[in-house]
Amino acid sequence: MSTKTKKGRFGRFGGMFAPETLMPALWEAEEAYERFRGDAHWQTEYQRLLETYNGRPTSLYEAVNLGMRLTGGRARIFLKREDLNHTGAHKITNALGQALLARFMGKERLIAETGAGQHGVATATAAALLGMSCDIFMGTVDMERQKPNVFRMNLLGANVVPVDSGGKTLKDAVNEALRDWTKTVKNTHYAFGSVLGPHPFPFIVRDFQSIIGKECRAQIKKAAGRLPDEVVACVGGGSNAIGIFSAFIKDKNVKLTGVEAGGKGLRGNKHAVRLTPSPYAKPGVLHGSYSYVLQDKSGQIADTHSVSAGLDYSGIGPEHAHLFESGRAAYTYATDTEAVAAFKMLCEAEGIIPALESSHAVAYVIKQAPKLADGSIIVVNLSGRGDKDIDSVAKFLGESI
Amino acid sequence: MNRYKNVFDNVKKRGEAAFIPFAVAGDPGPDAFVDVVAAYVKGGADVLEIGYPFSDPIADGPVNQRAAQRAIKAGFDHSAFFSAIKKIRAFTDIPIGLLAYANTISHLGNDDFCKKAAKAGVDSLLVADMPPEESGELMKSMRKHGLGRVFIVSEFTPDERMRDICRNVDSFVYVVSRPGITGIDTTLSASVKTTLARLKKVTDKPLAVGFGISTPEHVSEVVKAGADGVIVGSALVNEIEKAAVRGVDPAAVLRKKARSLKAATSFAQIHFGL
Structure with missing residues (x-):
């Protein structure tokens, strides 16, 4: 849009x-983030928390059963186990970084938006750990859908602010958090949950999540002796995908694939597919x-x-838009039905209950399996665990718990 | 732009500040909105500030967001907007300032939007989520089609940036009375006076104050603090909503309210309590 300045841009x-x-x-x-990045004391503290509290590095696991089932062992499928992070997803890694950054800036209060509640819980957790006050903005429709997470945030000492404007979901929660922040910037840091929002947030969140890719790159080299042929991640706002992609962007032979929420399909508007x-x-x-x-x-x-609340968002991180237009990453989608089938398959084949978000990435691998070349290696970022989703899945399948 | 200069010069000569009422286009409906504006004009508006309804207005409070939702629900779109402005232009020659969000403009394309807006009779454009850094391309189109430029400054705006913004502005400077978003306040922020004083050191362009100004008393205070114009939004939009809920015509109430707000812009009224 503007050509005057390229500040905070990924391409256009x-x-x-x-x-x-x-x-x-x-x-x-x-300005504070630049200093925070170069500050040895704060970086050491962040690393300490990542290792001892967050549970990093997360493991890279070869899903042999899934590989046998889908390709008869022709291809190897690895799962980057972000579901093993504290609070159940990659979100905590960003939340801890942002909370430390806020403390570094001398702010006492954290605010954040949440849809499904994952980033809200992660932020509330980081705030509890670092002794900060915390307000989480959440649409009233989402609060009703995700009651256990509302209670979790309350247990962690956070205040959940009901957002009753607009469609009363994630998009409206972001609006309300931004509005709060314009009034409270003096003592408050807004911990964006994904690679979204105005500069510098897409850069800050990417930096915090890039550890996923760094770990994975070293782990796959050790496990398979080479880089993978393809890295797959689901894309809502896009932080888990950017996190894992970032370490492979320069490796032109590694195919990067983002999987969006196809919802009820691309006919009509019951989906969250922005890049098809x-x-x-x-x-x-x-x-x-x-x-x-x-x-x-x-x-x-x-x-x-989308059946998955974490992918149910109208926008997408600007770096994904750039990776899409530049052709460096490919974007596709999986429907609700395909994601739920993948969810079930991973439960049965590997004993892992994946988040519905991550199930979209697994669904892509299921579809892609017959086309995979012999000896190929594919890594799936399993961004979160699916315990939070069992109600949604039961409802989708018409079963009652 | 000339329309602005004339108005600000004339009100000054009369010992007043410009009264600038705000409404969201298409609220409560496409035709009813034009009636709302007519009531403002009859009530003494010197300039009109019209918001283009957007689904996610991050700089607005709940009153203006609900107004935008009423308009969107009634099917308001770009063509309805341009035709409403044309209808307004048929009965008044006062300046029309447009307040929009970036997506509204990029959706149509900068050039197409500016061309159609200027042709319909819009005098200036302020994009709530587009600071000068991001406005380069849009400003080219605005210049090309003769749309005036308005930017916001707040008490947080550093001096050097204030100077830059004032240089870019050619219609009026939109001074926000306090941090935060649009809305109805009970008291006026004390920082307005300081912000206006800082601005007067760097510019002689007209300064219009908005956000939270809800009563004739607020208007008087802002004028006393040195404002050349006073923007009243949510307090009026709230009346439109109340009338819409009851299913009555808001015109009479708006006209009356506008008159009392306009009266409060007069220095004579402030100094002698007339």
């Missing part, structure tokens, strides 16, 4: 599309950055649908 995407009242807070976060062409997907501005955004024919942000 990203930027700082923020109200003037927020600009000083964004500069402050940008459809009448709804168009570059635009949502929540501070220029990226692909699902919108209606009048330019209003469209509602989305």
Whole structure:
């Protein structure tokens, strides 16, 4: 959009599309993050927490049963076990980093948005650990859908702020968190949960999550003696995908594949697919950055649908938009039905209950299996565990718990 | 732009500040919105500030967001907007400022949007989520089609940036009265005075103050603090909502409210309590 400055850009995407009242807070976060990155004391503390509290490094596990079942052993499938992180997903790694950054800046209060509650729980956890006050913004529709997570956040000492505006889901929670922040920047840090929002957040969150890729690159070399042929991750906002992709972007022979939420399919608007062409997907501005955004024919942000709350969002991280347009990463989608089938298959084949988000990435591998070359190696980022999803899956299958 | 200059010059000569009421286009419906604006004009509006309804207005409070939702629900879109502005232009010649969000403009394309807006009769454009850093391309289109530029400054805006912003502005500077978002306040922030004083050191362009200004008393205070214009939004939009809920025509109430707000912009009224 602007050619005047390339600050905070991934190709033509990203930027700082923020109200003037927020600009000083964004500069402050940008400047503080640069210092935080270079500060040995704080970096040591972050590493210590990652190892002793977060549970890093997470393991890389070869899903032999799944590989046999899908390819008869022709191809090897590895799972990056982000489901083994404290609080059950990769989100905690970013939340701990952001909470430390907030403390580094001298802020006493953390705010965050949450959809399914995963990032909310992670932020509430980090706030409890570091003795900060914490407000989590959550749509009232999501609060109703995710009652256990609301209770978890309360147990962790966070205040869950019900958001009753708009569609009352994740998008509205981000709106409300941004509005709060414009009033409270002096003592408050907004811990964005994904590679979204105005600069510097897509960069900060990517940096914190890039540890997934760094670990994985070393682990796969050790386990298989070479780099993988393909790395697959689900993409909501896109932080787990950027996290694992980041270490392989320069390896042109490693195919990078992002899997979006196909919901009920691309006919109609019951999906959250931003990077496969459809009448709804168009570059635009949502929540501070220029990226692909699902919108209606009048330019209003469209509602989305996915069986997985964590992928149910109209925008996508600007770096993904750039990786898509530059052709470095490929993007596809899995429907609700395919994701639930993958969820079940992983439970049965490997004894791992994956998050519904991550199940989309597994679903892609299931579809792709017949086409995999002999001896090929594919890594799936298993971004979270699925205990939180058993109600949704039971409901989807028409079963009662 | 000339429309702005004339208005700010004239109100100054009369010992007043410009009264700038705000409404969301298409609220409570496409035609009813035009009636709302007509009531503002009859009530003494010097300038109009029109918000383009957007589904995710991050700089707005709940009152204006609900207004946008009413408009969107009623099927308001780009063509409805341009035709509403044309209808307004048929009965008034006062400046029309447009407040939009970036996605609304990028959806149509910068050039197409600016061309159509200027042709319909819009005088200036302020994009709530587009700071000067991101406005380069859009400003080219605005210049090309003769749309005036408005940017926001707040008490947090550093001096040097204030100067830059004021240089870029050619219609008026939108001064927010306090940090945060649009809404109805009971008291006026004390920082307005300081912000206006800082601005006067770096610019002689008209300064219009908005956000949270809800009563004639607030208007008087802001004018006393040195504002050239006063923007009243949520307090009026709230009346539109109340009327919409009851299913009555808001025109009479808005006209009356506008008159009392306009009266409060007069220095005579402030100094002599007339």
